[in-house]
Amino acid sequence: MAKHQFQTEVGQLLQLMTHSLYSNKEIFIRELVSNASDAIDKLNYLKLTDETIKAALPQDWAGQVNITFDEEDKSLTIIDNGIGMNEDDLIASIGTIAKSGTKSFVEAMTGDAKKDSNLIGQFGVGFYSVFMVASHVDVISKKAGEDTGYKWSSDGTGEFELAPCIKESSGTVIYIKLKDEEAEEFASKERIKNIVGKYSNHIAYPIFLSYKEEVTETLSEEDEKAGKEAKKTIEDRNEKINEATALWMQPKSKLKDEEYNAFYKSISHDSTDPMATIHTKAEGVNEYTTLFYIPAVAPMDMYRADYEPGVKLYVKRVFITDSEKELLPTYLRFVKGIIDSEDLPLNVSREILQENRVMANIKQASVKKVLNEIKKMSKDEEKYALFIEQYNRALKEGAYQDFTNKEALLELIRFKSSKAEKMTSLKAYKEAADSEQKAIYYIVGENENVLRNSPLLEAYKKNDIEVLILDDKEIDEIITPMYGAYQEWEFKDITSAEAPKVEQTEEEKKEVEEKFEDITKKIKEILGESVSDVRVTNRLSESPSCVVKDAGDAQMAQMAQMMKAMGQAMPDTAPILEINPDHEIVTKLNGLADDSLVSDVSWVLLDQAKLSEGMEITDAVAFAQRLNRITAKAL
Numbered sequence: 296m297a298k299h300q301f302q303t304e305v306g307q308l309l310q311l312m313t314h315s316l317y318s319n320k321e322i323f324i325r326e327l328v329s330n331a332s333d334a335i336d337k338l339n340y341l342k343l344t345d346e347t348i349k350a351a352l353p354q355d356w357a358g359q360v361n362i363t364f365d366e367e368d369k370s371l372t373i374i375d376n377g378i379g380m381n382e383d384d385l386i387a388s389i390g391t392i393a394k395s396g397t398k399s400f401v402e403a404m405t406g407d408a409k410k411d412s413n414l415i416g417q418f419g420v421g422f423y424s425v426f427m428v429a430s431h432v433d434v435i436s437k438k439a440g441e442d443t444g445y446k447w448s449s450d451g452t453g454e455f456e457l458a459p460c461i462k463e464s465s466g467t468v469i470y471i472k473l474k475d476e477e478a479e480e481f482a483s484k485e486r487i488k489n490i491v492g493k494y495s496n497h498i499a500y501p502i503f504l505s506y507k508e509e510v511t512e513t514l515s516e517e518d519e520k521a522g523k524e525a526k527k528t529i530e531d532r533n534e535k536i537n538e539a540t541a542l543w544m545q546p547k548s549k550l551k552d553e554e555y556n557a558f559y560k561s562i563s564h565d566s567t568d569p570m571a572t573i574h575t576k577a578e579g580v581n582e583y584t585t586l587f588y589i590p591a592v593a594p595m596d597m598y599r600a601d602y603e604p605g606v607k608l609y610v611k612r613v614f615i616t617d618s619e620k621e622l623l624p625t626y627l628r629f630v631k632g633i634i635d636s637e638d639l640p641l642n643v644s645r646e647i648l649q650e651n652r653v654m655a656n657i658k659q660a661s662v663k664k665v666l667n668e669i670k671k672m673s674k675d676e677e678k679y680a681l682f683i684e685q686y687n688r689a690l691k692e693g694a695y696q697d698f699t700n701k702e703a704l705l706e707l708i709r710f711k712s713s714k715a716e717k718m719t720s721l722k723a724y725k726e727a728a729d730s731e732q733k734a735i736y737y738i739v740g741e742n743e744n745v746l747r748n749s750p751l752l753e754a755y756k757k758n759d760i761e762v763l764i765l766d767d768k769e770i771d772e773i774i775t776p777m778y779g780a781y782q783e784w785e786f787k788d789i790t791s792a793e794a795p796k797v798e799q800t801e802e803e804k805k806e807v808e809e810k811f812e813d814i815t816k817k818i819k820e821i822l823g824e825s826v827s828d829v830r831v832t833n834r835l836s837e838s839p840s841c842v843v844k845d846a847g848d849a850q851m852a853q854m855a856q857m858m859k860a861m862g863q864a865m866p867d868t869a870p871i872l873e874i875n876p877d878h879e880i881v882t883k884l885n886g887l888a889d890d891s892l893v894s895d896v897s898w899v900l901l902d903q904a905k906l907s908e909g910m911e912i913t914d915a916v917a918f919a920q921r922l923n924r925i926t927a928k929a930l
């Protein structure tokens with residue numbers, strides 16, 4: 296019998312499972328039953344598309360799951376007649392972690408058993424959850440169309456054993472030797488029935504529970520009178536313990552929230568109820584049913600390139616694929632659920648799917664449904680805040696990717712604002728604006744606090760203009776300029792936009808510029824390549840200076856960000872330094888004879904403006920030395 300080491304991450308995961316304090320251990324049955332259901336789905340599909348597989352299956356083959364338990368042996372066995380696994384599958388599926396979400400889960404583990412157990416609650420971890428209750432597990436499996444069966448065994452420590460074995464039919468048997476302290480609870484008819492009813496009632500295949508029952512003979516009246524003792528016999532029972540109807544085919548009116556939620560948990564491996572459920576039956580040109588869920592917490596792998604798609608495609612109840620990322624647009628990758636079409640061909644391939652009109656129609660209508668549901672949620676501010684916390688970023692991606700629904704998506708996004716503590720919408724922003732305002736102003740950076748205190752906001756505050764505070768820099772900086780406009784109002788970055796209206800005539804402006812011409816030239820000479828220009832501004836009131844970008848520079852900066860994201864460096868463009876002609880520092884600087892002081896103050900004007908806008912300065916030591924010299928002179 297060959298021994299194999301678990302992949303390191305699996306080892307870590309098992310360590311957690313075996314020592315888990317997690318209170319919801321019963322979920323291991325849900326996880327194993329949904330694996331069994333997936334395995335039957337896959338064989339069902341092959342039966343329709345692969346002649347050899349079809350020929351090898353008994354004529355009356357129908358997918359089913361069987362559960363048995365043995366109180367004395369303290370064991371539980373879960374059997375399916377699905378696709379099964381061969382040697383390679385067993386090593387790859389239950390020896391390694393292939394799923395990116397599971398990887399994130401393992402990475403998120405802290406080593407603190409209690410905290411990590413809570414993580415299990417937030418994230419289903421599939422097959423390995425069995426080690427919360429098992430001291431030993433055997434997986435005996437034979438893959439459809441192959442001759443040899445394999446037995447995988449492990450007690451959940453560092454290794455597993457794998458050896459060929461004889462197994463008649465394809466499918467998988469999972470024998471679970473329960474830990475002593477778990478045996479009473481889980482090797483129990485009522486408990487198993489209860490768990491299956493709770494989580495797996497509506498998987499599409501029947502689940503049978505086999506058990507032995509003591510039956511007492513019913514005596515006739517005569518026999519009873521004669522004092523005859525009733526005989527007791529042990530009988531085998533095989534009871535169907537779930538509804539076995541695809542939940543999404545049930546009429547909405549018949550389904551309760553608990554049923555929807557339980558089904559969600561069985562397909563998503565998430566232990567928390569979803570935030571929203573969207574069940575639609577479409578009739579007409581195309582006939583299909585969709586059942587979508589929005590998870591309460593964004594899936595862990597959402598921002599990984601190798602994320603798992605959450606939507607499964609069925610054709611007339613037959614499972615087709617769960618690995619097609621194109622069923623919904625990528626920005627909706629957090630949505631879990633099912634699409635079941637009556638019109639697609641069963642042997643639909645990836646290529647056909649991508650070009651198929653039926654699929655395109657379903658996709659388009661599905662996006663509308665999901666967005667409508669989100670819109671509905673947005674009416675309840677408190678509830679919507681929870682959604683925004685998880686998915687604001689996805690909406691932003693959408694507003695940039697999905698041209699057809701851009702307007703709707705822009706309306707759903709929420710923004711922090713210079714005017715309010717609460718987040719605002721573009722609709723509210725527009726409604727609250729002055730009749731002369733024609734643009735949506737925003738500022739982007741990493742730190743909300745720095746942004747709120749940016750000198751660039753001063754002129755906007757003075758003119759009572761609201762500015763959106765975008766502090767998800769990684770995405771906001773690239774995406775916001777791409778939005779274009781919302782109801783004809785363009786998005787304008789205040790670091791490159793003209794300052795808003797001020798009470799100043801052209802003549803007055805010119806006069807100020809002339810008055811400060813020499814000093815601006817001088818500062819520019821001193822600062823050299825660190826600035827692209829120096830000029831007086833009317834956008835400041837409190838601060839002596841600020842740095843801004845040229846409108847053209849903004850595009851360059853965006854390019855630089857994109858290049859950076861692709862791993863290529865591009866030099867940053869030098870900012871424009873603007874000085875406040877009404878500020879004491881600037882007025883005193885104008886005409887100051889002490890050249891070394893002018894130089895120190897010029898650098899300080901630049902560096903402190905950068906710092907107040909959350910930028911880095913090139914030489915912090917020199918900055919401190921200059922401040923010290925200026926302070927010494929002032930004392």
Ligand SMILES: Nc1ncnc2c1ncn2[C@@H]1O[C@H](COP(=O)(O)OP(=O)(O)OP(=O)(O)O)[C@@H](O)[C@H]1O
Pocket residue numbers: 326330331333334375377378379380388389394420421422423466467564
């Ligand atoms: N009863 C089974 N029959 C066939 N394959 C199985 C069975 N149980 C598990 N597997 C295989 O092992 C893999 C890992 O199972 P695990 O439960 O850990 O992950 P999973 O979350 O179920 O993955 P998925 O989301 O694809 O179902 C499955 O994806 C499947 O390929």
